[in-house]
Amino acid sequence: MNQTGIALIAGLGNPGKQYIETRHNVGFWFIERLQRQYQIHFNLEKKFKAETGSFLFNGRQIRVIVPNTFMNLSGQSVAPMASFYRISTPSLLVVHDELDLPAGTVRIKVGGGHGGHNGVRDISSRIGSSDFVRLRIGIGHPGSERDVSNYVLKRPNRDDQAKIEDSIDRAIDIFPDLLAGDLQKAMNSLHANKQD
16 A cells, blocks of 8 residues: 555656557557546646646646656656655656566556666666556567567557557556555456456
C-alpha cells in the first residue's frame, strides 16, 4: 500500500512520427488511452522538455508528463517536474514497454533495477532513487540480445498489437486502485487475469 497515492504519471517513448507505432512507444500509447479516459489536455512545457497535463481524481490533482526527449534521456523531463512539484519518488508512476513480458501481459512493480530499460535507468539516475512505481507493458522479446534495438523500434504485428492494446485497456480498468495507492489490490486484479 502506498499511503500517498500516485501524483505524477510519466509515459515513456521516443518523439517523432516515425516512432509513434513502434513497440518502444507503448508508454505513449497508454497515455493516449488515459487522455481519452480522463479528458486530459496537454501543453508543451519547455522547462520540462515535455508535454504535460493533469486531471482530478478523488479531489487530488494528478499530473501527467510525456517527455519530448529520446527514451534514454527521459529523466531530463521527469526529474525536473517531480522536483518542481515536490512529488515524492513513491508517488511517481512510470509507464514503459517491457521486453521480459510477453505481448498482452501488464505488470506493476515497485522499485528494483532498471532491467536494461534505458528510460527507467535515466530516471533512476537523475532522481537519485529507483523507488518509483512502474507499469510494465509487455512487448515480448525477439529472442536474441543483438536483435533488441531493431525489434523495439519496429511496429508489432497485428496479433501482438491487439494483445498490447487489450493489456492497456485492462490496466486502465484497475487504474483507480493504482492512483489511490492501493497497489496490492491493483496488482491482484491484473495478475489474476487469465489473459496474462
